Amino acid sequence: MALRESGEDYLESIYVLSERQGIVRSIDVAEYLGVTKASVSKAMTTLESNGYVEMGKRDVHLTERGLEVARQMWERHCFFVGLLEDAGVSAEVASQEGCHMEHCLSEESFEKLRAMLGRDGASAPIMTD
Amino acid sequence: MALRESGEDYLESIYVLSERQGIVRSIDVAEYLGVTKASVSKAMTTLESNGYVEMGKRDVHLTERGLEVARQMWERHCFFVGLLEDAGVSAEVASQEGCHMEHCLSEESFEKLRAMLGRDGASAPIMTD
DNA sequence: ACGTTTTGTGAAACACGGCTAACTTTTAGG
């Protein structure tokens, strides 16, 4: 089953939170994304059954497969947010809108775009945002 | 009621088709977007009740309000498709993916991005694609 | 003018992704 935009968002947030705090619980994801814990629970179930995450007793973590997607999403997130900020968009708006742009492109197209725009591949350090 | 991504797509396609062929029928929109005519029928009903389109006996056309949105979407479509093509993405893929990017940004952010990237505002001539 | 084909509509169903509410389970303080 193909990953949807919302699934990618969940994976990305698990990635960011795990870098930030190590162990990630559903409630952390819920707060980060601004959804209810019920929504997270549902999403985790389908992400787990598709092999993107594994749920322990009190944590959730990415599988290899999930990590790959998550890193890619985070990379794109940083790219688009940086691009918009450079264009003069406020950090807050750039972050919101970048969140959507990151799901629009295939990997191939994204790489081509990044190559053309000459922004290097460095992702922003993960911090509270 | 705010316009959703799909509503914007419908308006844009009516705009493109009307430039191309004058009169636009539901079936044309359905074929253009690759959805069923039932979907178009339903979408037109809500777009009409929100003042974006008017339905005649055998055609559908944009109101002032709808035209404004449609032109804006088309402008963005051309911008993103052009950008991707310049990056080396095939016309077909660029068109597909540009279709999604065009809905991600606020008007303000889009203008800033366009200004920074220095692509002029000329939209591509409307042709079969 | 008639019948066929094309076009449009309406009803019912589905997938998705969110929500609330109620419940269970786990954690942690006293």
Place this chain on the structure above:
DNA sequence: CCTAAAAGTTAGCCGTGTTTCACAAAACGT
């Protein structure tokens, strides 16, 4: 320990936007 708070799950609902299927209405060829 034991209870209260926090975290997680489950069930059911909603809105959006599709679909299919059946039908209505219009257009068109002969």
